[in-house]
Amino acid sequence: MEQAWAWEQEMPLRWLLIDEGSSGVDGSDVALALCADIDGLFVDPEPPRAAEHYTLIGCDPAGPLREALAHAGTDRAWLSDIVLDPVHDPRQPPPQGCQPYNPGCSCMEELLDVTVLGRRPSAAGADLVDVDLRGHLRILPEYGWPPAQPPAAHAFTLTGNHDGPALGTCRQTAGVFQERPRPPVRPVTLLGSRPAAPLQALMEQRSARRRHLRATIHTVDRSGHAVDTGRMVSATVIGARPSRLGAGLVDVVLDDGLDEPLPDGARVIWELWRTGRPDRPNLWAGHDRALRHQWSGAALRHRRSGRPDRLAGSTFCLDGRFVTDIEGFYCALGEAINGPGGYFGWNLSALDDCLRGRWGAMAPFRLIWHHAEVARRHLVPGYDRPAYTQRTWGPAITLQDLLAILTEGRVDVDLR
Ligand SMILES: [Zn+2]
DSSP states (O other), X not given: OHHHHHHHHHSOOOEEEEXXXXXXXXXXXXXXXXXXXXXXXXXXXXOOOOOEEEEEEEEEEOHHHHHHHHTTTSTTSEEEEEEEEEEOOTTSOOOTTOOBOSSSBTTOEEEEEEEEEEEEXXXXXXXXXXXXXXXXXOOOGGGOOOOSSOOSOSEEEEESSTTSOEEEEESEEESSSOOOOOOOOOOOEEEEEEEOHHHHHHHTOSSGGGGEEEEEEEEEOTTSOEEEEEEXXXXXXXXXXXXXXXXXXXXXXXXXXXXXXXXXXXXXXHHHHHTSOOOSTTTTTTSOHHHHHHHHHHHHHTOOTTOOOBOTTOEEEEEGGGOOSHHHHHHHHHHHHHOTTOOSOSSHHHHHHHTTSSSSBOSSXXXXXXXXXXXXXXXXXXXXOOTTOGGGOEEOOOHHHHHHHHHHTTEEEEEO
């Protein structure tokens, strides 16, 4: 028995599941279970997909696409985005699953980081060309997997993005609509868990439909304070067994995984906050871009809200020694304003939000940016795939961009 007790001491019940619409559970903020560990919460992301080849068939290129074609084979033959909007037959009802956007519709696809390889005369019509491209298809699994078959359309209009320049039209495509393997599902198991009554009742249901668990995952620190990780599990309970992690605890087996697990390396970051927050600056500096982003995410979630801003006119010091990427900038800025483990935005729109006040500093303020040469060397123009989201693949955010945003937000930046 002493052994089992020792296990419990080593394996605190550090995760809390709060209901978000599970079968048969009524009321809000209902605690479903505490558990020692969640297998499937931390999963290393799939490696990035290799570049693909596409052909725009029967293309009438315009704007930057036409220019890129003139430079095929050089590094000027590059476009950050090509949006393909299908032109549906207006006399027919929209294809199944098509949702109109403004502009475009949900049948649109987007090619990213596109190199224009060349063109040849097209069989689709005189004056039309077939354009060969290499790039990536934007895939956002939460909005559905790209279809293997093209939508019903008699042409596609091409744009840089929905606010961007017109790139012409094409009749058909090759390589865009194809079978692509989905990433494997990593089902979740709640290890060493203590289900509360509502989850216990759900687990005893016979029909799978009534065993659907939908819950947000919170981390519980040593004082019992729970913080939302921003991650949600939504799956059917398919089994439970006594857990090796402690007497009376069970492992609850689910049939599906998280939409967006945390990368495996983020475990130490969340553990650091759970056992007491960062007590000195730059503990993030040894992490890569993806984990620096996770660091800012943990900082955001653990932010002490309700504290008054420092007064307008204050001066803050940013330690720029580790600002070797945009993720590092957000970590360093968060600590400049709010101390070790501090948060002050983790993407441009969040930064913009923070500059409006109530996030630790009230503009106008002064920011002394020490060792700015590091950012000057690294935050330079180019194409970028920031760690934080596939949505913002595109031109890199440069030091000049950041200075413009900070100045706009009434921050007087002193680069040193
Ligand atoms: Zn459509």
